[in-house]
Amino acid sequence: MTRTEKNAPLVIIGASYAGLQLASSARELGFEEDILIVGDEPHPPYQRPPLSKGLLTGKATVDQLWLRSPEFYAQKRIELCLGRRVTALDPGARRLTLDDGTVLEHGWLALTTGARARALPLPGAELDGVLPLRTLDDALRVAEAAASARAVCVIGGGFIGLEVAAALRTRGAEVSVIETQPRLLARSMPALMSAFVENAHxxxxxxxxxxxGVRGLVGAHGRVAAVELADGQRIDCDLVVLGVGVWPNGELARDAGLTVDNGIVTDPLGRTSAERVLAAGDVAAVASMPGAPRVRHESIQAATDGARAAASLLVDKPRPNTAVPWFWSDQFELKFQMAGVAREGDEAVVRGEPDSARFSVFYLRDGAIAAAHSVNRPGEHLLSRQLIAAGARLAPETLADPDSDLKAALAAMVTPAAA
Structure with missing residues (x-):
């Protein structure tokens, strides 16, 4: 397969949410050149949230995970090259090399390579029954092992670890979650919400x-039998699921000379430090403006918004990504929905009763609503995104009163954007 500059194709590395969204958005916006998506997994782009939820409980099947049908790719003229890994980039020459030696030329290049599960460099990590969960194949292995597992240890108290814990507990397994930080979700949620999550589990x-801390994994006949903690305590188990975070797949970009700092550095349009090279999704470290801190938002919506912004450049109609970041997590019967980015030191205002498992927490920063976390309150979550985007300033007592009409308050206020 040889591509020439005459065709000026768009090549997307990464058959991910962001990769597919970038391709489909490009077509919607009128991009007419060839589009090729290269993915190192053998599967076409698929949904990731069910991997740690429905696929483990049996509520979702593999056939339900595909993001698009084969007919969609044919109709949109999006070619998939699956099970192939890109080994080198040459942005200046606008070409790349695949692991089978094939050289592809491109006009635009987009990196949507995502992130991979962090390894656990501990004794016993190589034992059977010690599994990460990031890809579809990972999830299938965990589901198969969980079918006969008696006791499961989940190492890592972030969202993936907790979703796995909830799913496997729902299946009837005995589940232990081990977190080195003093509380769950320490990097994602302020203390009030992390305490609620811990109590719920x-x-x-x-x-x-x-x-x-974890000292190592103990095996018997080549299979994991226990997790040994740093204080010497042992927790018996026959399955260990690793949920210790992810690492952005930025090595390919770094080796090609692109600026990489905890991800591929981009602006709100997905532009990297190399001409005609874009990045979006979990691998992109985005600065909202020059001098602003760079952030990687590991969520489906951030991948979608970033990919749409990048696609707008392909047709010379730039539309920077200014969306309020949001995220969700299903654990047991609880739906957690988060908007904005809460920080320690924000003023937390609780709306509703946490004991009812239906409430929201609004976070005020310098008097404005900067973030909100909702539990089983989808309507308030949607409204909170609008309030954050508007820079809304509502009195704490108004936010705390469950009978106050936040929708009416938003409609009545004069926002900075409208002033």
Whole structure:
């Protein structure tokens, strides 16, 4: 397969949410040149949220995970090259090399390579029954092992680890979550919400151990049999699922001379430091403006918004990504929905009763709503995104009163954007 500059194709590396969204948005915006998506997995782009939720509980099947049908790719003239890995980029010459030696030329290049599960460099990590969860194949292995597992240890108290814990506990397994930080979700949520999450798991039978380091994994006949904590305590188990975070797949870009700093550095349009090279999704470290801190938002919506912004450049109609970041997580019967980015030191205002498992927490920063976390309150979550985008300033007592009409308050206020 040889591509020439005459065709000026768009080549997308990464058959991910962001990769597919970039391709489909490009077509919607009128991009007419060839589009090729190269993915190192053998599967076409698929949904990732069910991997740690429905696929483990049996509520979702593999056939339900595909993002688009084969007919969609044919109709949109989007070619898939699956099971192939890109080994080198040459942005100046606008060409790349695949692992089978094939050289492809491109006009535009987009990097949507995502992130990979962090490894656990501990004794025993190579034992059977010690599994990460990031890809579809990972999830299928975890689901197969969980079918006969008696006791499961989940190492890592972030969202993926907790979703896995909830799914496997729902299946009837004994589940322990081990987190080295003093509380769950320490990097993602302020203390009030992380305490609620921890209590919710404990109430449903999950053993939660926070502030506990792991010394190693103990095996018997080549298979994991226990997790040994730093203080010497052993937790018996026959399955260990690793949920210790992810690492952005930026090495290919770094080796090609692009600026990489905890991800491929981009602006709100997805432009990298190399001409006609874009990046979007979990691998992109985005600065909202020059001098602003760079952030990687690991969520489906951030991947979608970033990919749409990048696609707008392809047709010379730039539309920077200015959307409020949001995210969700299903654990047991609880739907957590988060908008904005909460920080320690924000003023937390609780709306509703946490004991009812239907409430929201609004976070005020310098008097404005900067973030909101909702539990089983989808309507308030949607409204919170509008409030954050508007820079809304509502009195704490108004936010805290569950009978106050936030929608009316938003409609009545004069926002900075409208002034």
């Amino acid at each position: 404990r109430q449903r039978g999950v053993e939660v151990l926070t502030g506990r």
